[in-house]
Amino acid sequence: MTASRSRKLSVTEASRPVLPRHARLQFDKTRERWVILAPERVLVPDEIAVEVLHLCDGRSVAKAVDHLAAKYAAPREDIAADVIAMLQDLADKGFLIEAKEPLP
DSSP states (O other): OOHHHHSOOOOOTTOOEEOOTTOEEEEETTTTEEEEEETTEEEOOOHHHHHHHHTOBSSOHHHHHHHHHHHHTOOHHHHHHHHHHHHHHHHHTTSOEEOSSOOO
């Protein structure tokens, strides 16, 4: 087991989640849906999860939450709670790790 797999990500607003090397988010034309593909696993996230996953590019969760709160004119604390819970669930399943390098 690699160090990144054995170490679970504890998602906070300071976390910078990304998909691990073995997983990728892509649009599946057959299903006409976004999916996360990993070895012997396929996860079909809902539309909201897909939007959040597109923000998992090394930026902090706080920046992603700020972006979503501004886009949807919704209370930041509500979005933060939902985003952190969703990302923690994905991290617990091995679909997210902490970015090694900050965004430039």
